Amino acid sequence: MSHTALKESVLEKVQAAKQAARYLGTLREAEKNAALLAMADSLRTDRDFIFQANEEDVKEARKSGIPEPRIDRLVITEKRLNEMIEGLHQVAGLEDPVREVIETIQRSDGLMIEKVRVPFGVIAMIYESRPNVTVDAAGLALKTGNAVVLRGGKEALRSNMALVDALRKGLANRHIPVGALQLIDRTERESVDILIRAKGLVDLAIPRGGAGLIGRVLENALVPVIETGVGNCHLYVDRAADPDMATAIVLNAKTQRPSVCNAIETLLVHEKIANEWLPAAIDALREHGVQIRGCRKTQAIIGEGNLTPATDEDYAAEFLDLVLAVKIVSSIDEAITHIEKFGTRHSEAIITEDREAAEKFLTQVDAAAVYHNASTRFTDGFQFGFGAEIGISTQKLHARGPMGLRELTSYKYRIRGSGQIRT
Amino acid sequence: MSHTALKESVLEKVQAAKQAARYLGTLREAEKNAALLAMADSLRTDRDFIFQANEEDVKEARKSGIPEPRIDRLVITEKRLNEMIEGLHQVAGLEDPVREVIETIQRSDGLMIEKVRVPFGVIAMIYESRPNVTVDAAGLALKTGNAVVLRGGKEALRSNMALVDALRKGLANRHIPVGALQLIDRTERESVDILIRAKGLVDLAIPRGGAGLIGRVLENALVPVIETGVGNCHLYVDRAADPDMATAIVLNAKTQRPSVCNAIETLLVHEKIANEWLPAAIDALREHGVQIRGCRKTQAIIGEGNLTPATDEDYAAEFLDLVLAVKIVSSIDEAITHIEKFGTRHSEAIITEDREAAEKFLTQVDAAAVYHNASTRFTDGFQFGFGAEIGISTQKLHARGPMGLRELTSYKYRIRGSGQIRT
Numbered sequence: 001m002s003h004t005a006l007k008e009s010v011l012e013k014v015q016a017a018k019q020a021a022r023y024l025g026t027l028r029e030a031e032k033n034a035a036l037l038a039m040a041d042s043l044r045t046d047r048d049f050i051f052q053a054n055e056e057d058v059k060e061a062r063k064s065g066i067p068e069p070r071i072d073r074l075v076i077t078e079k080r081l082n083e084m085i086e087g088l089h090q091v092a093g094l095e096d097p098v099r100e101v102i103e104t105i106q107r108s109d110g111l112m113i114e115k116v117r118v119p120f121g122v123i124a125m126i127y128e129s130r131p132n133v134t135v136d137a138a139g140l141a142l143k144t145g146n147a148v149v150l151r152g153g154k155e156a157l158r159s160n161m162a163l164v165d166a167l168r169k170g171l172a173n174r175h176i177p178v179g180a181l182q183l184i185d186r187t188e189r190e191s192v193d194i195l196i197r198a199k200g201l202v203d204l205a206i207p208r209g210g211a212g213l214i215g216r217v218l219e220n221a222l223v224p225v226i227e228t229g230v231g232n233c234h235l236y237v238d239r240a241a242d243p244d245m246a247t248a249i250v251l252n253a254k255t256q257r258p259s260v261c262n263a264i265e266t267l268l269v270h271e272k273i274a275n276e277w278l279p280a281a282i283d284a285l286r287e288h289g290v291q292i293r294g295c296r297k298t299q300a301i302i303g304e305g306n307l308t309p310a311t312d313e314d315y316a317a318e319f320l321d322l323v324l325a326v327k328i329v330s331s332i333d334e335a336i337t338h339i340e341k342f343g344t345r346h347s348e349a350i351i352t353e354d355r356e357a358a359e360k361f362l363t364q365v366d367a368a369a370v371y372h373n374a375s376t377r378f379t380d381g382f383q384f385g386f387g388a389e390i391g392i393s394t395q396k397l398h399a400r401g402p403m404g405l406r407e408l409t410s411y412k413y414r415i416r417g418s419g420q421i422r423t
Numbered sequence: 424m425s426h427t428a429l430k431e432s433v434l435e436k437v438q439a440a441k442q443a444a445r446y447l448g449t450l451r452e453a454e455k456n457a458a459l460l461a462m463a464d465s466l467r468t469d470r471d472f473i474f475q476a477n478e479e480d481v482k483e484a485r486k487s488g489i490p491e492p493r494i495d496r497l498v499i500t501e502k503r504l505n506e507m508i509e510g511l512h513q514v515a516g517l518e519d520p521v522r523e524v525i526e527t528i529q530r531s532d533g534l535m536i537e538k539v540r541v542p543f544g545v546i547a548m549i550y551e552s553r554p555n556v557t558v559d560a561a562g563l564a565l566k567t568g569n570a571v572v573l574r575g576g577k578e579a580l581r582s583n584m585a586l587v588d589a590l591r592k593g594l595a596n597r598h599i600p601v602g603a604l605q606l607i608d609r610t611e612r613e614s615v616d617i618l619i620r621a622k623g624l625v626d627l628a629i630p631r632g633g634a635g636l637i638g639r640v641l642e643n644a645l646v647p648v649i650e651t652g653v654g655n656c657h658l659y660v661d662r663a664a665d666p667d668m669a670t671a672i673v674l675n676a677k678t679q680r681p682s683v684c685n686a687i688e689t690l691l692v693h694e695k696i697a698n699e700w701l702p703a704a705i706d707a708l709r710e711h712g713v714q715i716r717g718c719r720k721t722q723a724i725i726g727e728g729n730l731t732p733a734t735d736e737d738y739a740a741e742f743l744d745l746v747l748a749v750k751i752v753s754s755i756d757e758a759i760t761h762i763e764k765f766g767t768r769h770s771e772a773i774i775t776e777d778r779e780a781a782e783k784f785l786t787q788v789d790a791a792a793v794y795h796n797a798s799t800r801f802t803d804g805f806q807f808g809f810g811a812e813i814g815i816s817t818q819k820l821h822a823r824g825p826m827g828l829r830e831l832t833s834y835k836y837r838i839r840g841s842g843q844i845r846t
Contacts, residue, residue: 022763022787105808111797113807120819121789199641203819218622222641224648224820245842252844340445362837364445366544374534374840383845384536384836385528396543396626396833397647398821410819413807414785417797419668421675422806 020179039170119145231261238352443602462593542568654684661775791824
């Protein structure tokens with residue numbers, strides 16, 4: 001496809017989304033909820049077609065040698081489809097944030113200024129191979145009155161087409177313009193660039209995936225972007241830590257689900273507690289299958305031969321696996337400085353019984369979620385009680401940490417007068 | 424200067440700002456207020472030096488043929504310096520938004536999640552020739568615990584250096600690290616690019632100026648940006664408008680201060696009221712020195728020879744001058760569609776006694792501020808009661824419309840536990 005034809009094909013969908021967006025902003029909650037349930041019904045009705053499309057994707061992915069963990073993310077099992085359907089039901093049950101009056105300013109001249117929550121308009125989602133993102137994003141966007149343009153991974157295209165086809169039937173059944181839900185079916189990387197440069201049409205782009213995907217989007221976007229997901233999280237065990245609590249939390253934060261962004265990647269240990277606490281903690285981690293990469297001081301304690309040395313590359317890595325870097329620090333300041341240098345501003349925790357040290361850590365560590373005496377694994381829209389999650393923001397503009405429905409809205413000032421002019 | 428040397432010179436300042444930022448976030452309100460007053464005192468003490476530097480800038484600007492309106496923006500008069508000083512006093516009097524607990528979530532397992540307001544960290548301001556922005560930005564950043572890196576227009580460099588020098592003396596007098604306030608003294612355009620691509624160091628960039636400046640920043644930035652200021656605003660006079668109110672408001676919105684972003688640039692008139700209302704309204708506008716550019720239907724009413732025809736270019740223009748495009752529309756929908764096509768999402772107004780039409784306009788027009796029966800000139804942080812304004816956002820991410828102190832903050836989740844792990 002020529003560049004011009006590709007551009008036309010992408011922008012046509014974005015324009016259709018924008019047209020639908022104006023109408024979506026006026027929908028009442030009951031209409032949106034009915035459509036969400038109809039979308040869920042359609043997924044159920046079209047299940048065979050969806051499984052078939054997914055099987056073709058999986059077969060093709062295997063043929064082109066895509067590694068098994070990525071194929072696992074691609075597969076739509078019976079259970080996963082049911083979870084997608086259940087997810088739409090859950091979103092229908094959440095409170096609609098649109099039209100909330102956030103603040104009222106009454107001027108002495110009678111002018112009434114209301115700050116009111118509104119949809120963004122058109123949201124572009126750029127993601128990788130998980131087809132559940134397709135359904136999640138469609139549901140959350142509709143609930144918040146946004147049109148959405150989806151650009152999923154190449155290897156999931158057939159699955160996404162089948163899912164979107166079903167979801168649009170649900171919309172149509174409830175007389176919602178199907179323009180509200182768009183899927184970019186072009187697999188050229190350039191189609192992403194066209195989407196994220198469509199200023200005036202796309203109000204927000206949310207990349208969801210690895211550091212490579214997010215970096216490319218930031219590099220090329222002209223529309224506002226929310227960075228999500230990359231989590232190089234740390235647990236700092238202070239000199240005044242309760243040793244048993246520290247062990248329980250490091251095991252949980254590293255091993256309960258190592259492949260997710262809120263799992264820890266580096267353990268920082270105060271030198272005053274390291275001799276006493278670290279050997280048993282490392283034994284426990286190893287029992288859970290964790291490979292340790294340690295700094296020199298860690299090696300000195302554990303025995304050099306027993307440990308892979310940790311490099312700066314390890315400290316910078318988001319392993320997403322049963323691998324943990326361990327570094328002994330001589331002060332809380334060194335821990336904070338290490339986190340500032342290597343952290344991705346996601347989730348950071350301190351274990352200590354020293355209240356002052358805890359407050360210092362909570363205040364000075366710059367991250368979406370800072371924890372005292374708890375596992376980083378709680379950074380999650382469901383755990384925070386949002387009822388839904390579109391991603392976890394690691395930037396500071398607009399939304400930070402787990403993003404639920406409210407984070408998918410903007411606001412406007414609605415001002416009512418009786419002829420007021422400025423003098 | 425070589426690219427490498429320029430990059431080093433800019434990044435050195437950004438790094439110094441980042442280092443200061445960690446400390447600024449811990450400052451108490453009283454300390455920040457004392458420093459703001461000390462900054463104001465320094466401006467007073469250094470006034471002669473500031474005026475002298477500014478005179479040199481103005482002389483140089485005249486020599487290089489910079490047009491008079493831009494030179495006028497550059498001049499620091501006695502009155503303007505006093506306003507800058509007064510501005511710092513006002514900011515000291517405003518409430519500090521930092522550390523506000525926005526929300527508390529208590530989980531059944533005892534985990535206590537607090538959403539707390541925090542500074543961004545390092546803010547980059549990119550602006551043109553007005554030196555008052557230097558002082559405003561320095562004051563608002565300090566009050567919100569942010570470090571700020573300023574990059575003003577080339578022609579104001581000597582003035583900005585003198586101002587920043589004085590402001591830093593004020594900081595030093597109150598033992599605040601002067602790293603908190605940085606001025607990029609390189610005039611190469613590339614220095615802006617280095618600043619807005621300093622990911623991990625700069626948390627937010629705010630360009631303030633014309634469409635050209637803002638477009639360049641969006642094109643090149645890797646850090647989050649808030650778009651500000653470009654205002655192509657409309658007044659729509661509905662068929663059910665009160666004619667006298669409509670005249671009073673169009674005059675105010677166009678002529679009270681035509682050079683600002685919340686002044687209107689296009690008047691849309693419903694055809695059912697145009698014959699009766701428009702001729703007298705245009706006479707009144709002309710009496711105030713306004714040049715009219717009209718659509719065909721306007722020409723038919725006013726007389727073809729009496730009117731410059733309006734083109735799409737006129738509809739897209741932010742005149743910032745006593746020029747007004749006039750278009751007659753056959754419905755409120757046509758008005759809304761015109762605004763969607765040409766507006767910059769800043770401020771839009773409808774004049775009508777028809778409540779339903781008003782609600783439709785307020786809901787469907789996508790802009791930071793939507794008005795019913797009032798002038799667009801109220802879109803302003805001071806008019807909204809914020810007590811300060813760093814700019815007017817025309818995007819939907821994070822902040823929309825006038826940005827005061829709160830809009831210069833982010834939030835983090837501060838979570839306190841007693842050993843909670845995720846099961």
